[in-house]
Amino acid sequence: MSQHADTAPPATHTPATPPVDALIVVDVQTAFVTGDGAVPAAARLVDRTTDLLARARRDGALVVHLQNDGPPGAEDEPHTPGWELHHPVAPGPREFVIRKPYDDGFEETRLGVVLSDAGVRAIAVCGVMSEMCVQATARTALARGYRVVVPHDAHATQDVPAAPGISEVVPAATVSRVAAYALGSDAEVTVRAAEVTFAGPAAG
Structure with a gap:
């Protein structure tokens, strides 16, 4: 029997998660996503955060860009090129x-x-x-009673260097997965960025 196009298996569809009403973009600063100091997954991270920002703005969610003030001499020392936010900030009352x-x-x-x-x-x-900053911020949000989604493909870090007598290099992807998993079962950490949906907050 010949195989017809209409007998092909249907495309799978992953249901979206319930909407969140705020997006917190943690330390997506020039030093961490460009140049020699960029995290290994920088291109993917920028792609995912760009998409999340666009959809959060479109759907009326609150957007917060966190910007780390590093110590003197650090790559994210305030008012140095590496400290600047990578994503442009949209003007308006719902973006901080x-x-x-x-x-x-x-x-x-x-x-x-x-x-x-x-x-x-x-x-x-x-x-x-x-x-570090992603996990710490998410953990406090959980402690304060927020529902917290940490999309697994929208956060990143550096490799952990080898330590003689302790361990070989720990790849960045492994560090990210363990960091999210350590938040516990109350955090939603296996969701893809594309599955996150947004809605406007109840007030404000």
Whole structure:
């Protein structure tokens, strides 16, 4: 019997997750996604964060860019080229830039107030570095009662160097996966960026 086009198996469709009402883009700064210091997955990260930003803006979600202030001499030292945000910030009342001095985007910043004032209940967290600022920010968000989505293909980090007598090099992709998994079962960490959907917050 010949195989006809209409007998081919149907295309699979992955259902979208329930919408989040805020997108937190963690430290997507020039030093971390361009040049010699870029994370190994920089091209993919920029592609995914670009898409997330476009859809969050389109659907009325709150957008927060976290910008790390590194110490003097660091690649993300304030007001150096590496410190600048890679993605342009869209003007308007629903998009914020929040500078931070620590890994946790909530620590000594106005992030908590911005989310609360807008009526945010669920957030997607993306950016760098997976085991540091992304994980720390997501963990505090969980502790504060937010639903937290960390799309597995929208955060990245560097390889962990080999340590004689301790371990060989740990590839960046492994570090990212373990960092997300360590957030526990309350975080949604196996979702792809393309599956994240957005809606406007309840208030604000």
